[in-house]
Amino acid sequence: MGQQKVLFEAKDMFKSFGVTKALKEVKLELKSSEVLGLIGENGSGKSTLASIIAGIWAADSGSMFLEGQQYFPKNSMEANYSGICMILQEKSTFDHLSAANNIFIGAEKRFVKAGILDGRRMKREAAKVLQEIGASHISPSDMIGNLSFEDGKLVELARAVSIKPKILIVDETTTALSRTGRDILYLIMEKMKKGGNSVIFISHDIDEMVDKCDRLTVLRDGNYVDTLEKKDFSTQVIRRLMVGREISDNYYRTDSESCKNEEIVLQVKDVIAGKLDNISFSLHKGEILGFGGLADCGMHDIGRIAFGLLSTDTGEVKDAKGKKIEAPAQAMSRKIGYIAKNRDQEALMTNSPILDNICIASYDKLSKNGCILPGRENKFVDYLADQLEIKMQDSKQYVMELSGGNKQKVALAKWLGFGADILILDCPTRGIDIGIKSNLYNLMIKLKKEGKSIILISEELPEVIGMSDRVIILKNGRISGEFRREAHPTESLLIDYMV
Numbered sequence: 001m002g003q004q005k006v007l008f009e010a011k012d013m014f015k016s017f018g019v020t021k022a023l024k025e026v027k028l029e030l031k032s033s034e035v036l037g038l039i040g041e042n043g044s045g046k047s048t049l050a051s052i053i054a055g056i057w058a059a060d061s062g063s064m065f066l067e068g069q070q071y072f073p074k075n076s077m078e079a080n081y082s083g084i085c086m087i088l089q090e091k092s093t094f095d096h097l098s099a100a101n102n103i104f105i106g107a108e109k110r111f112v113k114a115g116i117l118d119g120r121r122m123k124r125e126a127a128k129v130l131q132e133i134g135a136s137h138i139s140p141s142d143m144i145g146n147l148s149f150e151d152g153k154l155v156e157l158a159r160a161v162s163i164k165p166k167i168l169i170v171d172e173t174t175t176a177l178s179r180t181g182r183d184i185l186y187l188i189m190e191k192m193k194k195g196g197n198s199v200i201f202i203s204h205d206i207d208e209m210v211d212k213c214d215r216l217t218v219l220r221d222g223n224y225v226d227t228l229e230k231k232d233f234s235t236q237v238i239r240r241l242m243v244g245r246e247i248s249d250n251y252y253r254t255d256s257e258s259c260k261n262e263e264i265v266l267q268v269k270d271v272i273a274g275k276l277d278n279i280s281f282s283l284h285k286g287e288i289l290g291f292g293g294l295a296d297c298g299m300h301d302i303g304r305i306a307f308g309l310l311s312t313d314t315g316e317v318k319d320a321k322g323k324k325i326e327a328p329a330q331a332m333s334r335k336i337g338y339i340a341k342n343r344d345q346e347a348l349m350t351n352s353p354i355l356d357n358i359c360i361a362s363y364d365k366l367s368k369n370g371c372i373l374p375g376r377e378n379k380f381v382d383y384l385a386d387q388l389e390i391k392m393q394d395s396k397q398y399v400m401e402l403s404g405g406n407k408q409k410v411a412l413a414k415w416l417g418f419g420a421d422i423l424i425l426d427c428p429t430r431g432i433d434i435g436i437k438s439n440l441y442n443l444m445i446k447l448k449k450e451g452k453s454i455i456l457i458s459e460e461l462p463e464v465i466g467m468s469d470r471v472i473i474l475k476n477g478r479i480s481g482e483f484r485r486e487a488h489p490t491e492s493l494l495i496d497y498m499v
Ligand SMILES: Nc1ncnc2c1ncn2[C@@H]1O[C@H](COP(=O)(O)OP(=O)(O)OP(=O)(O)O)[C@@H](O)[C@H]1O
Pocket: 017, 018, 020, 021, 022, 040, 041, 042, 043, 044, 045, 046, 047, 048, 049, 089, 172, 391, 392, 400, 401, 402, 403, 404, 405, 406, 431, 433
């Protein structure tokens, strides 16, 4: 390790957004052939630092060196030319373009001959890159808008690989990926290292960080805290450095009894829709019902049918009184809330203030005689923002300016404030740090005790096992197994039913 040369260095980095000081004298040193983890709570400055390195933002002050030379990219294209490429935390592909066009965006010149773009050659090359990373199930002609969130991310990865970067920055991408997707990413990271290149890896999954990183740089509140060598990695130490206090290991439910309430609040019967093939289940009052499976098993469609977003080809979704749910407005009138996995596109209005995002589902209780009561609105938002510890300047701030985890909290605040009786959470802890994760789990337990019901769809098996009364595993759109809490299903047992 000691002999590895320094590939990149950032010193004295400062960056403010208005009154928010996102980076305060932060430094980072990246050696060749290493995976350097960047870890810290939501809003600690990881994406900001990564975005400056990738040419997306300019720092207010500070200096950067790539292979000993001053490095000062004016934009992300310039960073790409210098060999630095970043997979963003949020979706950054273009829906109306094909996978091939997305992979070679900004590099179209390669395929132009005599002023004409050779689209066929571009597609052939795109197919090669997709195959190289192990994502040949995606066709170069597929429009991104028709792909799943995960496949969109894989296209971004293919784009990065096609640039053959010296430094690949991966910002909170793994939680958007299934096991297969993650394996693809890990393989790319391994290959980068073998080729003498390096990776800056950002994730809230400490086990993953410990497993995949050679060193870890910790940020807290925009400050540099420390850099740990692999031999010094310990979950406890990392957590303490991140949060500044001890955090308990166990944040899942501690009881081992499943919900015994017979009262059905939602009934799904013989549904064929999207990827779902003849699905039936019922959700009980006070129950947390978990869904797990591989990426394309259809579990994300469960949330969409239950909220009336995806119409059923056959079968039906009914509420407690046996009334059909066929549209989101109907679902909301029966007090159902839904947080989609694709947060920026489906769960939030990122171009609007935090206040509007939180209040939008609750205007009936925030207005009188058709007029919105600003006082009530402000109180409502302040209370929720406080409960969820949303890190923001004030509630007028636009959601797009928030860090990833804080955006997720806004989506949650909206449905908590709405007072949903049934909450559908699709990958709710995506991008959320450990402190907030345990808050969210506690909140789920509290809601359950109050008799609310939750559908928890998640790629994280420990989370599904740790929180659910009952776990349903899907495989190829069908239910392949169902397990009650008291049966203590293990991860490996569930995986047997997934593949
Ligand atoms: N465009 C922006 N405008 C205003 N404030 C911003 C902007 N981008 C980031 N911030 C603020 O800077 C701080 C650091 O945010 P950053 O996105 O770097 O955090 P992070 O460590 O990546 O967090 P997360 O784990 O939630 O993704 C936050 O307080 C955030 O609200």
